[in-house]
Amino acid sequence: MSDLHGKLDQIKSKENFLEKIKRWIPGYDGYVNRDNSRELDTILRNQLATRLEDNKTKIKNTVSNLSKNKKLFESQDIDKLDKKNEAVIAKLRSAARGYSGAFDVVKIKEEKLTQLYDYDASLLGDVEALDGMFTELENNSAADTDTKETISKISNALDDMLRKFDERETLLRAFE
Numbered sequence: 001m002s003d004l005h006g007k008l009d010q011i012k013s014k015e016n017f018l019e020k021i022k023r024w025i026p027g028y029d030g031y032v033n034r035d036n037s038r039e040l041d042t043i044l045r046n047q048l049a050t051r052l053e054d055n056k057t058k059i060k061n062t063v064s065n066l067s068k069n070k071k072l073f074e075s076q077d078i079d080k081l082d083k084k085n086e087a088v089i090a091k092l093r094s095a096a097r098g099y100s101g102a103f104d105v106v107k108i109k110e111e112k113l114t115q116l117y118d119y120d121a122s123l124l125g126d127v128e129a130l131d132g133m134f135t136e137l138e139n140n141s142a143a144d145t146d147t148k149e150t151i152s153k154i155s156n157a158l159d160d161m162l163r164k165f166d167e168r169e170t171l172l173r174a175f176e
Contacts, residue, residue, distance in 0.1 A: 040117065058137065
């Protein structure tokens with residue numbers, strides 16, 4: 001069972017008496033669960049985006065360190081990383097929610113929303129790895145050591161994240 005089901009059960013346990021009675025209406029329970037699933041997925045993606053936004057400080061510190069060490073020419077590559085990081089953040093914040101309206105012909109089922117949530121949750125490891133790489137970059141720039149290898153690793157990791165979002169869109173279209 002996925003983490004999503006546990007969170008949905010937690011939401012159900014906090015419902016008041018009237019909300020619990022409404023779940024007895026045929027179709028209402030599934031509707032509420034799907035809506036809660038989409039909302040939990042949005043919250044997850046926003047948390048991932050916030051974690052990536054925290055790297056902006058590390059990027060600024062890296063540029064400052066490179067400037068102090070008279071290696072400002074290397075900051076051009078850092079600027080490219082900043083733009084890729086922004087692109088990943090934008091994708092996380094604006095990704096489709098797996099929505100299907102009440103009268104849509106094609107309905108996205110709960111199990112498909114669970115797969116979508118699990119896919120997004122799998123990105124957590126990638127975001128944590130990126131956080132570590134940005135920390136390494138900041139530390140290398142402060143220690144006046146070579147940053148090119150770390151910049152390359154971060155760039156490749158950000159490209160992988162962007163590819164994963166393309167796969168996510170393909171996965172979402174497959175649900176239709």
